[in-house]
Amino acid sequence: MRPTLLIMAAGMGSRYGGLKQLDGLGPNGEVIMDYSVFDALRADFGKLVFVIRRSMEQDFREYILPRFNNKISVELVFQEIDMLPEGFSCPEGRTKPWGTNHAVMMAAPMIHEPFAVINADDYYGIDSFRVMAEYLKSLENSQHQYCMVGFRLENTLSERGAVSRGICAKDNNDYLTSVVERTYIVRENETIKYKDENEQMIEIAGDTPVSMNIWGFTPDYFKHSEALFKAFLQEKGQELKSEFYIPFAVNKLIQSHTATVKVLPTTSQWFGITYQEDRPAVVERLRQLHEEGVYDKLK
Secondary structure (H helix, E strand, C coil): CCCEEEEECCCCCCCCCCCHHHCCCCCCCCCHHHHHHHHHHHCCCCEEEEEECHHHHHHHHHHHHHHHCCCCEEEEEECCCCCCCCCCCCCCCCCCCCCHHHHHHCCHHHCCCCEEEEECCEECCHHHHHHHHHHHHCCCCCCCEEEEEEEEHHHCCECCECEEEEEEEECCCCEEEEEEEEEEEEEECCEEEEECCCCCEEEECCCCEEEEEEEEECCHHHHHHHHHHHHHHHHHCCCCCCCCCHHHHHHHHHHCCCCEEEEECCCCCCEECCCHHHHHHHHHHHHHHHHCCCCCCCC
């Protein structure tokens, strides 16, 4: 059994100022997805599923999918704000997507094996995919046993402004005990702070583990997500900016003892682009990786 890689690429990239998923950042015009797929192939993933918006389909078919011809099986699924369970409707005036876990749900018809979930615009590194693939292969015929790759908060911040991260806590056996999506985390002088539900700024340690949306699930996760999404819509479905995040769903399953989530350590260093001003540093880091031979076979 080879796991599937689900790549969430439907984000609008509003803070970045464009479709950053299609931005050529590598020395030969590579987009960040090229590195993720290359690393996933080396880790023995067997299929790709991209979640995109329908308005992106032509660009994806023209510029992205040909890169993977004859390398790996590829599927496209779509995320739109009107894709809701029966009995629910999108409130008038809403333009914001329903969030990362809604994106995951769109892939349910295409995935019947353990799978990993990543962002299209984040660099995770070969070791992240290696440890994820190894763990997912051990979950064949299993249910309710999930995983995530954890990164240190201080290594995932932008110098250009606030970021959103899933703040994690784990037990002595490296199982996740809670994860909370914090949508405003910023470095202030020598400290790191996040904005809580009461708009208060709370200091947090730099070595706190965070989710960068590299999760591992078995297919039963789709069933749990559907039930949780209906409950979410009943409570927050009329809010124009509410989002159904992966950490929200995972935390519900942990707290109800429905599932366990193993936090996987990695030697990989994450980097990515939140703001346009982050771009030069990412371009330079990718150039260095090519020079070091890490991607000398990426074509």
